[in-house]
Amino acid sequence: MLNDYTDISDEVRSALSEDRPVVAMETSVVSGGKYPSNFASAQEVDDAIHASGATPARVALIDGRIKLGLTPGELERLAHENSPRKVGTRDIAAALSTNLTTGTTVSSSLIVAASAGIKVFSVAGIGGVHRGAETSLDISTDLEELARQPIAVVCAGAKSLLDPALTLEYLETKGIPVVGLGTRMFPNYYGVSSGQEVPWTLDSVDEVARFIHLHLTLNLPGGVLVTKPIADEAAIAPEILNDAVEAALAQAREQGVKGQALTPVVLSAISTATDGASVIANRAVLVSTAVAAAEIANKLQVGVLSGSHL
Known part of the structure; x- marks a missing residue:
């Protein structure tokens, strides 16, 4: 329909x-x-x-x-x-x-x-579990749909304003496999690492495509989350990023901003706090995740057309 x-x-x-x-x-x-x-x-x-x-x-x-x-x-x-x-x-x-x-x-x-x-979807940062979700229950529907839809999402981790540890816990609860492309750390959108490890690390696009192909072919529930971190030269230093996020979230709380309205307000505040560095980082990560997604889609399609098991 x-x-x-x-x-x-x-x-x-x-x-x-x-x-x-x-x-x-x-x-x-x-x-x-x-x-x-x-x-x-x-x-x-x-x-x-x-x-x-x-x-x-x-x-x-x-x-x-x-x-x-x-x-x-x-x-x-x-x-x-x-x-x-x-x-x-x-x-x-x-x-x-x-x-x-x-x-x-x-x-x-x-x-x-x-x-x-x-079979392949690209986004810079996936939605996830918000900081303070223990009381707010603010969890993105992105994760719910990823648990329902047979598709691979390629991203640079969860958005920086979220709680990476709780997001990974929720992904595990939903049975969503998380794999790092060339990284053992869960990226932090604007940052290379959130400090949390991913369950699986695969070093090449070929290996990731094989992983996705098997997940989908076996009709396992839901999709796959593939993480590829932002390039080092475009990343924002962890201490700068965390301070900017905490200040932005505090400002949002004071203004009573929540729900869907929270992300744009926080991202705007982070841009101001980082003198525009986050805007540059965002553009870089949009491109890098899109390229990785395209490379994976190419490998998946080659495997499907050849009838191989990749």
Whole structure:
């Protein structure tokens, strides 16, 4: 039924019908950003995926229709409208019924991507368990959908404002395998390491693709989380990052900001506290995770087409 409300772009439809690699993405980072830098950043990520031999498939809402794959005009419109609302799993029906134009979160994007048979998804930072969740119960729906949808999510760890230890515990509870691509540490989005170790470390894209292929072929529940840290030269020092996050969260608490509104407020405060270094880091990690996702998608597709076990 979801397909009845979904328009697949010609580029994405062609790639899927010809069994070529596709990388899905969310668009809240586009719709919630500042034009024209958000548009330029999205174009840079799409170009990086194309250059890596895959097709980008962004999920969005345009005039009350789900879009899987955006034309340049649709992408620019989404970037220009600067909508504060983002559509998660709970919001899909309401967004369709009100003809909304806005970005999607990881959770809703995973549903759309998986329904089209896409196996790889890229995002800079996955949602997770918030600091203080022991009392707030603030846990991202991203994790719930990752536990439901048969898809691999490639990211640079959980967003820096989250609790990495609790996020990993929740992933274990949900039975979601977490693998580090060339790292034994769970990345921290803007930072190389959160201080927490991942359950599995694999050194090459080939090994990660084999891992994902087996998970999906065996019909094990849910998806796989693949983590690839930000490059050292783009990362923010742990002590600077932690101080910025704590100050931003304290400011948000004072303002009564919570729920979906928390992330953009905190990220803006972190940008100010780091003199814009976090903006540079965010752009770098968007590209690096997208390239890693495209490389994995290529390996998965080669294995599927050859009929091998990778």
